Amino acid sequence: MTLTVCAGPFPAGNTRVSPYLRLLPALCFASGLGAQTLPPNAADQAWSQVTSKEKAANDARVRSPQGIVATSRTDASRYKAEVEARAQKYRAMAQAARDFHSQHTTHPKAAEARKLEALAGVQGITPTDKTYERSALAVARAFRTTPTHxxxxxxxxxxxxxxxxxxxxxxxxxxxxxxxxxxxxxxxxxxxxxxxxxxxxxxxxxxxxxxxxxxxxxxxxxxxxxxxxxxxxxxxxxxxxxxxLVRQPLDFPLTLAQGRATTLGELAGKTTIVCLWDGPRHPEGPPGLHDFKAKPLPNTKWVFISVGVPGDLPKGAKSTPVPSGSTCVESLGRASPIVARLKVDRLPYVFVLDEQRRLSGYGRVDEIPALIAGIGRPVLP
Structure with missing residues (x-):
């Protein structure tokens, strides 16, 4: 079988291989490199703006306070400023998404941009700006009721x-x-x-x-x-x-951060709060407990369980303020038998024991006061 190649100056049917043809792989490789270094087009740049503003807004939301009811005038002023700053980030995200789908109507991300505009608009509402509120809710309502989405x-x-x-x-x-x-x-x-x-x-x-x-x-x-x-x-x-598990005795082996073996029963008190947190992700300590450090709960023992071995604190970082208590480490992380037994789906998470070492309730960190108040309540059938 004869391979017929036509390239460069050679006529069809010539079996010689042109030297230009031998250069094709190198030329294709070079052109591929060139394609990789080309600057992104306007649509890609605009979408990058949307995603960066989305990240900034979501990061601000994660850092926002745990509750809305402030305990002092200083806290109220700080909270108001944080809410306003977070809302402005969401408004910037909504504007970027609106600009994107308005200017790039056929882009594959245009539909997602319309959704992001509606979502960010609602998050950007503040109590003092009724004009923006009406506009944002109108956009969200239109998206919600459009069957083509x-x-x-x-x-x-x-x-x-x-x-x-x-x-x-x-x-x-x-x-x-x-x-x-x-x-x-x-x-x-x-x-x-x-x-x-x-x-x-x-x-x-x-x-x-x-x-x-x-x-x-x-x-x-x-x-x-x-x-x-x-x-x-x-x-x-x-x-x-x-x-x-509610109203059942709760006890299991633990390992203190110092390496000594113990049990939950040995560490428990009249009221015991067991707080599991993601130690590798938060080596500074369990988040959201600074209020209980400032105002300790009476007759309460705290047991902190790091799910996974905490890493070293970053340079310049400080430990999170937490109440006095016992810190334990579950080196198996989420594969720990304790995590499996308690059916823990997210961290941090707390479990409250009464004075008989029975589980009274469980929930998020910001629910601790309600969990303490609920000790001794009837259990649903």
Whole structure:
């Protein structure tokens, strides 16, 4: 078989290989390098602006205070300034997203930019700017009710709006802090969008994040539903398994940070708060406990469990203020038997024991006062 090659000055049918043809691989490689070093086009640059502003806004939200009710005039002023600064970052994100989908209507990211504009607009609302509030809610409402948008995106925007209304009504940071309003809102979304997996995912978020009794009820709804996806039901069963520990004695072996073996029972007191946190991610200590350092809870023992071995503190960093207590380390991290037994899905997370060393309740760090007040309450059947 004869290979016929036509290249450069040689006529068709000539079996000689042109020296130019031998250079083609090198030329193609060089052209590939050139393509990699070309500056991004205007659309890519604009999308990069959107994502960078999204990151800045979300970072500011993570750093925001745990609650809305301030305990002093200084705290109130600081909180107001932080809320305003965070809102401005979300407004900048919404503007960047609006500019992107207006100027690059056919770009593959245009649809996502429309969703981000609606979401960021709601997050950018402040109590003092009613004009912006009306505009942002109008954009979100239009996105929510436009059937050509993906239904999962419409649900996300609708949930953002409803969470905003709950927060305004109850002065709480999280939409699931008031489980009655949260469940009513999710049922309203079911009526609006049907039995969608995303809505049952929000029910799961309610079950995992609200206080333990309400979480148990939300998990039961998921497990008993004919429409909830199977993976969502499996995670809801974990919530029910954790709830089954309430009013049961709780004890397990621990290793103190100094290396000595002990047990939870040995470290417990009249009231015991067990706080699990992500040590490798937060080597400075469990976050969100500075208020309990400043105002210690009476007759309370604290047991801090680092899930994973904490790393060294970065240069110049300081340890987080926490109450006096015992610090333990679970070197297996999330593979620890303690994490498996307690069905811990997120960190930090707290468990409260009464004076009989029985589990009284569990929840987020900002729920500790309510968990302490709930010691001795009846347990749901």
């Amino acid at each position: 993906p239904i999962e995106d419409r649900i996300q925007v609708a949930h953002s709006m409803e969470a905003f209304f709950i927060g305004r009504k109850t002065l709480t940071r999280h939409w699931y802090d008031n489980p009655f309003l949260a469940e009513t809102m999710l049922d309203r979304l079911r009526g609006e969008f049907g039995e969608q997996p995303e809505i049952w995912g929000l029910f799961l978020s309610l079950a995992q994040n609200t206080y333990c009794d309400a979480g148990k009820e939300a998990a039961m709804r998921i497990v008993q539903s004919a429409y909830a996806p199977r993976p969502t039901k499996e995670l809801a069963r974990r919530v029910l398994e954790r709830y089954s």
